[in-house]
Amino acid sequence: MRRREMSDRQAEIYQYIVDFIRERGISPSIRDIQHDLHISSTSVVSYNLNVLERLGKIIRNDKISRGISLPGLTPARLDQAIGRVPLLGTITAGSPLPDPEEIDLNSAEQIVIPADVIPPNRLNGVYAMKVRGQSMIDALIDDGDIVLLRWQETAENGQMVAARLIDENAVTLKKFYREDDRIRLQPANATMPPIYTAPDNVQIQGRVIGVLRSLL
The missing domain is CATH 1.10.10.10 (Winged helix-like DNA-binding domain superfamily/Winged helix DNA-binding domain)
Structure with a gap:
């Protein structure tokens, strides 16, 4: 929402x-x-x-x-009222994301997450990415929004994830589907085609658990 x-x-x-x-x-x-x-x-x-x-x-x-x-x-x-999570950059084609648990939080850029968005005691393993593009616009995620992701390396069908395409060395925000011997990464934009790839070419780097809307 x-x-x-x-x-x-x-x-x-x-x-x-x-x-x-x-x-x-x-x-x-x-x-x-x-x-x-x-x-x-x-x-x-x-x-x-x-x-x-x-x-x-x-x-x-x-x-x-x-x-x-x-x-x-x-x-x-x-101290119990707010939390902070690392902002790891922009989710677009580029280098793979680091594991948030391995980040030096004293040097990483961070954003404030008020407790009414996600309680601080539920922020372990959570990181943020700024969205570039409109591939998930029909899921109400627009260019410039910030998505909150919980770090995990597996996903269930229909979950929105940050997926690294290993051969392409790119990270993309899509819905995940396993179909027989391939993976479908589905945009939420009727004008954009899905990405089909082999299972061993996909590395899940987190599941979307929240969105902070850009007002700009």
Whole structure:
């Protein structure tokens, strides 16, 4: 199911608020956010805070300078409120993906996954990829969206997976089907043909478990 999600800027502000409250025990002011995130004006900060409030990510009290809070959360509970997963790049033709369990999470780019998307205790082995192209548009996955995948090396018929084509040294996002002595990788786009290949030419590198929609 597609859902309205935060933009990159809003996710950055949200994460800043979470980290600020965790580290200092108070919420940041609008000027704190503007200064530390190098935002052009306080009005831009206010606009993005209003969006976060409409999305239910924060609660604002405009009558005080540090009137931002997180719904139902106290600083002591923030570590359980959000999770992060590595963003491994763009899912398109290219090099095979690394196993997320072998990635140095201190150096890999990461994205914030709020608990209302996937609870942090269910993020083990999960990674993210940005989608390029419209081969899965009929499955409501569009160009620029981010897919969340759980690392696994097997798949059942009909599951949407990241599949590496070994001979082509390419990774593609498709639905997986095993048919007799071949594998069918099926796009969700009526204008695109399926990919047929031998079973030993396919390496499953994860199953799609969620989608973060791009608003751009």
